[in-house]
Every structure is written in structure tokens, then in C-alpha cells.
Amino acid sequence: MTRRNLITLAVVAVLTALCLAAVLVQQFQVPVLGHKGANTTLGMSLGLDLSGGTHLVYQADLTQLQSGQDPTEAMQGAINVITRRVDAYGISEAVVQKQGSDRISVQLPGVRDVDAAVKLIGSTAQLEFKEQQLDGSGSPAVDANGKPLWVPATAVDSTGKTVPLTGQYLKPNAQVVIDQTTNEPRVAIQFNDEGAKLFEQITGRLIGKPLGIFLDTQMISAPTVKARIAGGNAVIENIKLSDARNLVVLLNAGALPVPLGEPIVREDIDPTLGADSIRKSLVAAVIGLALVIVFMVLYYRVPGVLASCALLIYGILMLGVFKLVPVTLTLAGIAGFILSIGMAVDANVLIFERMKEELRAGKTLAGAIEVGFVRAWPAIRDSNITTFISCVILYVIGSMLAEPRMMGFALTLGIGVALSMFSAITITRGFLRLFVGTNLETKLRLFGVDKPAQAPVNKEQK
Amino acid sequence: MLDFVSKRNWFFLVSGLFILAGIIALAVSGLNLGIEFRSGTTMTLIFEEPVDQAALRTALTDLGQPQAQIQHSSKDAFLVQGVAASPEERQKLLEALQAKFGTTTRIVTFGPAGNTTAGNTTAGNETLAIMLGTGVAESELSDAIAAAGYPGAAVSQKTLDSYLVRAGTISTDRKAQMQQALEPQFGPMNFLDFASISAGVAGERVRYNIYAMIAAAVGVLIYMIWAFRKLAGSFRYGVCAILALVHDILIMLAVFALFRIEIDSMFIIAILTVIGFGVNNIIVVFDRLRESKSLEGRVDLATRVNMGITETISRSINTSLTVLFACFALYAFGGSTIHSFMLALIVGIIASTYSSLFIAGQLLVAWDSGDIGRLFRWLPLRRRES
Numbered sequence: 001m002t003r004r005n006l007i008t009l010a011v012v013a014v015l016t017a018l019c020l021a022a023v024l025v026q027q028f029q030v031p032v033l034g035h036k037g038a039n040t041t042l043g044m045s046l047g048l049d050l051s052g053g054t055h056l057v058y059q060a061d062l063t064q065l066q067s068g069q070d071p072t073e074a075m076q077g078a079i080n081v082i083t084r085r086v087d088a089y090g091i092s093e094a095v096v097q098k099q100g101s102d103r104i105s106v107q108l109p110g111v112r113d114v115d116a117a118v119k120l121i122g123s124t125a126q127l128e129f130k131e132q133q134l135d136g137s138g139s140p141a142v143d144a145n146g147k148p149l150w151v152p153a154t155a156v157d158s159t160g161k162t163v164p165l166t167g168q169y170l171k172p173n174a175q176v177v178i179d180q181t182t183n184e185p186r187v188a189i190q191f192n193d194e195g196a197k198l199f200e201q202i203t204g205r206l207i208g209k210p211l212g213i214f215l216d217t218q219m220i221s222a223p224t225v226k227a228r229i230a231g232g233n234a235v236i237e238n239i240k241l242s243d244a245r246n247l248v249v250l251l252n253a254g255a256l257p258v259p260l261g262e263p264i265v266r267e268d269i270d271p272t273l274g275a276d277s278i279r280k281s282l283v284a285a286v287i288g289l290a291l292v293i294v295f296m297v298l299y300y301r302v303p304g305v306l307a308s309c310a311l312l313i314y315g316i317l318m319l320g321v322f323k324l325v326p327v328t329l330t331l332a333g334i335a336g337f338i339l340s341i342g343m344a345v346d347a348n349v350l351i352f353e354r355m356k357e358e359l360r361a362g363k364t365l366a367g368a369i370e371v372g373f374v375r376a377w378p379a380i381r382d383s384n385i386t387t388f389i390s391c392v393i394l395y396v397i398g399s400m401l402a403e404p405r406m407m408g409f410a411l412t413l414g415i416g417v418a419l420s421m422f423s424a425i426t427i428t429r430g431f432l433r434l435f436v437g438t439n440l441e442t443k444l445r446l447f448g449v450d451k452p453a454q455a456p457v458n459k460e461q462k
Numbered sequence: 463m464l465d466f467v468s469k470r471n472w473f474f475l476v477s478g479l480f481i482l483a484g485i486i487a488l489a490v491s492g493l494n495l496g497i498e499f500r501s502g503t504t505m506t507l508i509f510e511e512p513v514d515q516a517a518l519r520t521a522l523t524d525l526g527q528p529q530a531q532i533q534h535s536s537k538d539a540f541l542v543q544g545v546a547a548s549p550e551e552r553q554k555l556l557e558a559l560q561a562k563f564g565t566t567t568r569i570v571t572f573g574p575a576g577n578t579t580a581g582n583t584t585a586g587n588e589t590l591a592i593m594l595g596t597g598v599a600e601s602e603l604s605d606a607i608a609a610a611g612y613p614g615a616a617v618s619q620k621t622l623d624s625y626l627v628r629a630g631t632i633s634t635d636r637k638a639q640m641q642q643a644l645e646p647q648f649g650p651m652n653f654l655d656f657a658s659i660s661a662g663v664a665g666e667r668v669r670y671n672i673y674a675m676i677a678a679a680v681g682v683l684i685y686m687i688w689a690f691r692k693l694a695g696s697f698r699y700g701v702c703a704i705l706a707l708v709h710d711i712l713i714m715l716a717v718f719a720l721f722r723i724e725i726d727s728m729f730i731i732a733i734l735t736v737i738g739f740g741v742n743n744i745i746v747v748f749d750r751l752r753e754s755k756s757l758e759g760r761v762d763l764a765t766r767v768n769m770g771i772t773e774t775i776s777r778s779i780n781t782s783l784t785v786l787f788a789c790f791a792l793y794a795f796g797g798s799t800i801h802s803f804m805l806a807l808i809v810g811i812i813a814s815t816y817s818s819l820f821i822a823g824q825l826l827v828a829w830d831s832g833d834i835g836r837l838f839r840w841l842p843l844r845r846r847e848s
Contacts, residue, residue: 268655350777389682393674
């Protein structure tokens with residue numbers, strides 16, 4: 001028994017050391033997510049409510065899909081496009097996820113110009129080339145307001161079909177160039193082989209006429225074609241530098257396969273507030289833990305000390321698991337963590353109360369430990385299992401709703417419940433068994449029992 | 463052995479009165495729902511020049527937001543000119559200042575026209591408003607800005623007007639238009655924060671959160687019926703546990719309704735936490751009843767409930783105290799963002815400790831001894847029917 005106990009404790013020690021190493025070592029290696037210059041918080045990955053940033057949710061309009069297009073593929077395509085856009089825009093660590101069947105959640109940590117990012121993510125970015133519609137006499141047609149009417153510029157592709165020239169024929173290597181003579185920005189674009197042939201036909205047909213370049217039905221520019229252009233290289237002129245940069249991002253990331261429009265949810269979380277609340281919450285957590293330990297030691301004496309050790313080990317294991325899984329830490333997750341500490345303490349308290357009852361009834365320490373654990377077990381098991389059931393339900397509903405707070409809470413609490421049972425059952429019991437056979441065994445006052453008295457009311461049930 | 467059961471109607475009365483007060487508050491003024499559960503936009507506007515609240519209200523009405531609620535607050539800031547025009551440069555300055563003055567440092571840009579898009583570098587024309595924690599002297603900030611590479615910067619201290627505005631949903635385009643419309647009248651301005659939730663999502667969140675709680679309750683109920691299956695009327699244990707949990711949630715809602723504290727999505731997390739905690743407490747008491755099953759038939763349920771509560775009361779109070787310690791510490795030192803969350807937890811944990819000691823087991827006894835039937839017979843409505 002003693003040998004097995006020592007092995008158990010050795011395994012616990014190794015696990016704890018591993019988790020402690022994971023927590024501490026990476027502190028020096030992993031840069032904190034999102035905002036630089038703030039607290040690193042042990043290199044944990046932090047949720048938006050702690051790191052600051054913007055949370056956007058877009059609703060895809062799946063009714064706008066072309067017939068035969070698979071909605072799941074279109075959504076995945078949209079996610080890929082958005083990921084490329086935010087990457088190209090320079091937002092590192094953005095998280096783009098599908099929510100439900102038709103929503104996309106975008107988390108942008110520490111982004112600077114949110115409005116620009118919102119526009120960039122939500123624009124469909126369909127680039128179109130158009131020519132002016134001609135009326136019966138061959139001169140450009142105009143609408144009621146005197147504005148020229150534009151129709152898609154088409155050409156014949158390699159399969160013999162007449163198709164419009166759009167951004168889908170572009171190579172993803174558009175770039176901003178500054179004109180050497182005028183110092184004006186331009187966007188250099190390059191068509192793929194098919195696009196180059198289309199472009200050559202169209203420019204050949206439109207010599208002396210304007211070729212309209214449209215992004216999402218907005219005209220960017222309409223240069224007059226000077227000559228037939230072969231080889232597929234073109235430039236877009238008459239564009240502001242900031243617009244040129246965004247256009248390049250959009251063109252290289254490709255068009256969204258499904259329109260998104262305005263975000264249905266937009267929340268800016270002040271990064272400084274977040275960083276501040278982590279620092280304060282950490283201080284508060286340490287104070288809280290210290291209070292718990294003082295209370296446990298004063299009230300339960302030796303077992304209180306052991307439970308405090310078990311609690312510290314539990315805390316280290318939790319942080320280790322958080323980091324290794326990794327679990328993104330959010331305020332809601334911290335709440336789950338606190339509750340799980342409460343439950344870990346509770347499991348210990350339950351066991352100690354039972355042990356006390358047994359010691360008062362005149363049992364030996366060894367007997368009291370074993371019977372105390374056996375008696376406390378059903379209550380610990382049932383309360384942890386009900387909590388665990390709730391966690392699973394909340395996690396599932398949280399992921400359906402794509403509510404990261406609920407998921408974070410359920411995940412941390414679920415892990416916490418599992419670890420707290422391990423902590424109470426294995427670690428505390430292992431520690432307690434160490435005392436069996438030592439001379440401490442006879443000093444019952446150290447276990448919070450003044451003297452063995454008559455057994456309480458329920459003695460007849462033993 | 464202490465007697466918790468015979469005075470049960472008093473315990474029910476205390477809780478009932480509390481919940482009644484909450485229901486009255488709820489009926490009179492409703493819950494103060496945060497943006498997550500209301501559709502619309504919440505934003506904080508900050509102005510370089512003093513702005514009159516009435517004038518801002520009129521302007522917002524003209525912009526199509528007649529329902530907007532406006533709340534004024536003053537923000538101490540330092541206005542700085544001649545530094546860091548591009549967003550990248552501003553970010554560098556912010557990091558330098560945060561390293562020196564702490565992470566609560568913020569920088570907001572004022573005009574021209576709030577247009578800070580990369581490329582339109584209008585160096586030197588913007589004013590930065592730097593907000594620090596308390597107790598930083600102007601000269602200290604001046605030195606820090608000089609050290610960050612802007613020795614020529616002009617720094618002056620000023621108290622700025624800021625307004626928290628709750629309005630209908632405002633799109634990104636409308637936001638830009640709003641700024642363009644407000645700046646000619648009120649001078650340079652910017653947004654400290656901006657949150658927008660569409661109507662469909664807000665309603666959906668409320669719905670799903672309620673589903674989540676119902677699903678969790680059903681899960682708990684089913685497991686408890688199974689766990690107590692060997693006891694007579696095992697169904698009652700689960701139902702009484704759920705009723706006690708509903709009691710805890712109602713008390714939390716009552717406190718938040720009475721004091722008009724804003725309910726945000728973290729409140730839901732607090733409720734879920736309290737459910738987890740409450741189930742734990744109730745199971746510990748009920749576990750003793752399961753253990754004293756052998757006495758079933760010989761000793762009445764009321765005595766067994768009394769025994770169970772007496773045996774577990776020190777554990778219940780100790781566990782609650784340890785969790786409350788952690789919560790009070792987080793409440794006192796954890797920063798303003800988690801205040802209302804911790805308050806919800808504290809209220810909920812006290813309520814659930816009370817209900818596990820004074821409500822859950824007592825409900826079981828009340829059910830067992832036919833109190834409910836008596837209550838119905840006593841009700842005037844029922845009397846007329848029969």
C-alpha cells in the first residue's frame with residue numbers, strides 16, 4: 001500500500017513538474033498575443049475580452065449563391081478569402097471561424113483602424129471590366145441622368161464561349177507601383193493565360209474607347225484604350241494610395257464567393273482595459289487563493305495544509321493543461337476556473353468532514369482516511385458528474401450559438417472538474433496516507449478532532 | 463441536531479418576499495439589458511472641444527437617432543500636437559507610453575475629419591488625446607514623448623467631454639457619416655469604443671441562452687433521478703433541486719432588477735456558475751438522505767432532512783466561504799470590468815447556500831407531507847372551484 005502510494009505521489013510530482021515547466025518556460029519564448037508591451041500573462045493565449053480587439057460576425061447571404069454552388073464550399077471559400085485579406089492587411093493572429101451554417105466570426109486582436117478592416121473584410125471584391133453600351137446610332141448610351149451606361153466587356157475564351165472579363169482571371173500578384181514621372185500611385189495587375197487572351201481581344205476591340213474598371217459595381221477608373229494589349233499586364237490608374245493598397249489586398253485575396261455585407265455583430269474591446277483586467281484579476285486570484293489557504297489551514301489544520309498543497313498542484317496542472325491544449329483564456333473561462341477551485345476545495349472539505357466523523361467515532365487514522373474517502377465519494381461523484389453534464393450541454397449550445405464566452409466557460413469548468421476530482425481523490429489521499437504509521441497519527445487535534453467521542457447519531461447505520 | 467424543517471414556511475416566506483420585490487421591480491422598470499441582448503449600437507464619443515448635451519441630442523435626432531440615450535462623463539486627458547501621424551507611428555508611441563505609465567494608457571486621434579487612413583499623411587495636423595491613469599504630471603508625459611522621439615511635441619492638460627450613446631443599429635458607413643456630420647458643429651471628435659448588434663442576433667442570443675439553461679436543468683434532473691433511483695420518490699429529489707436552482711436565479715435577477723445593474727452576457731455565465739455551485743450544494747445534502755435510506759420508514763423524512771443538513775452545514779458554509787473569498791478578492795481588486803460579474807456571483811452563491819440549507823430539503827418535506835395540496839386548498843381561487 002505504502003509503496004503504491006509513493007508511486008502515485010511520484011507520478012503526481014512528475015506531472016506537476018511537467019506542467020510547471022510548460023507554464024514557466026514558454027513564458028520566455030512565446031510573445032503575447034495581440035498587443036505588445038502589455039503583460040505576458042505566462043504566455044497563455046488570451047481571448048478578445050482579455051487581449052482587446054474587435055469581434056465581428058458576418059451573415060452570408062446564401063440566397064445569392066449561383067445555382068449548383070455548394071453552400072458549404074462557398075462558406076469555406078469565404079473563410080479562406082477573409083483569412084487571406086486580414087493576413088495581407090497585416091493583422092496577425094486574426095481568428096476566422098465558421099459559425100453555424102451561414103455565419104463567419106472574425107476576431108481581430110489589437111487592430112488599429114477597425115472601420116477600414118470592417119470594409120476590407122465585408123467587400124465582395126468582384127472586379128469587373130466593362131464597356132460603354134452603344135445606342136442604335138453607335139454613340140454611347142446614357143441613362144435618365146445623362147450618365148453613361150456600362151455593360152460587361154466580353155470576349156471568347158478558349159472553349160469558344162463568350163464570357164465577361166472579371167477578377168477571376170487575375171493572378172494573385174497585384175501590387176502598388178508609384179509612377180516615376182507623375183509620382184501617382186497605380187495598381188499593377190496581371191491576368192492569367194486565359195485572362196490575357198480575353199484582355200487582348202477586348203482591348204483590340206475598344207481602341208480609342210474607355211474601358212471601365214469596377215469593384216463591386218463602383219467604378220474605380222475608366223481609362224481610354226490606346227492600343228491592343230497582349231501579354232496580360234495592365235495598370236489601374238487614378239486611384240488614391242490608401243485605396244490602391246486596399247485594392248491590392250482585395251484582388252490578391254480573391255472575391256468572396258458569397259456576399260457578406262455589414263457585420264451583424266461588432267464589438268470593440270478596449271485592449272488597455274483588457275490588459276488592465278488581466279493584471280488585476282491575477283493579483284485578485286492570488287489574494288483569493290491565499291485567503292482560501294489561510295482559511296483551510298486554520299479550520300482543518302494538518303489536512304488543511306495538505307489540501308492547500310493539493311490545491312496548488314491543482315492550479316499548476318490547470319495552467320499546464322490550459323497552455324498545452326491550448327485553451328484560450330477569457331473572463332468567462334476565469335469564472336469557470338474559480339468555480340472549479342471551489343469544487344476542488346469542496347471535495348477536500350467533504351472528505352475531511354467525513355474523516356473527522358470517523359476519527360471522533362474512535363477509528364484509527366488509517367481507517368478514518370479510507371472510510372472517509374469511501375463515504376464522501378458518492379457526493380463528490382454526483383456533484384461533479386452533474387456539473388460535467390452541464391458543461392457538455394453548454395459547450396454544445398455555445399458552439400451552436402458560436403458564443404465563445406459560453407464555450408470557454410464550459411471548457412475550463414469541464415477540465416477543472418476532471419482535474420479537481422483527480423486532485424481530491426489521488427493527491428490529497430496520497431498525502432494523507434503518508435501520515436499513517438507516523439507518530440502524528442495519535443495527535444488527533446492536528447486533524448481538528450479534540451478527542452474521540454461517542455459516534456454521532458448515525459452510528460447505527462455502520 | 464438542529465431543526466431546519468419545522469420552520470420551513472418562514473424560509474419560503476423570506477425567499478418569496480425577496481423574489482416578489484424583484485418581480486415588482488421587474489414589472490415596474492424591467493431589466494437593464496446590455497447591448498448583447500438588445501439590438502442597436504453602443505458607442506462612446508469623445509470631443510476635443512466642450513460639447514453641450516442638449517445640442518448633441520438635437521444633432522443625433524437630426525441624424526435619425528431620436529431614441530438615442532446619452533450619458534455624459536468627463537475624461538482627463540493630455541492634448542499633444544506635432545507627433546506620430548501614421549497609425550504605425552502612433553502604435554509605437556502608445557507602446558512606449560504603456561511601458562512607462564501602465565497599460566491603461568490610451569491614445570485617441572482628433573481630426574482632420576478623423577481621417578487617418580494610411581497614405582493620407584497629414585503630418586502634424588492631428589491632435590492626439592492621451593489618457594493616462596491618475597497622477598501623471600504634464601512634464602512627465604512631455605519627457606516621455608520626447609524620449610519616444612518627439613522632442614518638439616506640445617503637451618497640454620485638458621478635461622474632455624465624452625458621451626456614452628445608446629442608439630439604433632449604426633453601420634460602418636453611417637458611423638463615418640456621423641462623424642462627418644458632427645465635426646463641423648462640435649469640432650474634432652472620435653470614438654472611444656463602438657459595439658453594434660443586429661436585432662436578429664440579439665433575440666437569438668436571449669433565446670439560445672434560455673435554451674442552454676433549460677437543457678442544463680434537464681440534464682441535471684435526469685442525472686439526479688438516476689442517482690437517487692433507490693430512494694422512494696426519486697423524481698422529487700431532482701425536481702426539488704431544480705426548484706432550488708430556479709430560486710437562486712430568481713434572487714439574482716431580483717437583485718439586478720432592484721438595483722438596475724446592467725445585465726450583460728457575463729451575467730448568464732454567472733447564472734451558469736451558480737447553477738453548478740448550487741447543484742453541488744444540494745447533492746451534498748441529498749447524499750446524506752441517500753445514506754440514511756436504511757432509516758426510511760422508521761424515521762420520518764423531516765428528521766432525516768434535519769440530520770442531513772446538520773451533518774453538512776459546516777461543510778456547506780466552509781465551501782461557500784472559500785468561494786466567496788475568491789469572489790470578494792476579485793470584486794475588490796479585479797478591476798471595474800468584472801465588478802458586475804463578481805457581484806452576480808456573490809449574490810448567487812449566497813442565495814444558493816441559503817437555498818441548499820433552507821429551501822431544497824424543506825421543499826422535499828413539504829411535498830412529502832402534502833403541504834402543496836394544503837396550500838392549494840387554502841387559496842381562495844381553489845376554494846371556489848371545489
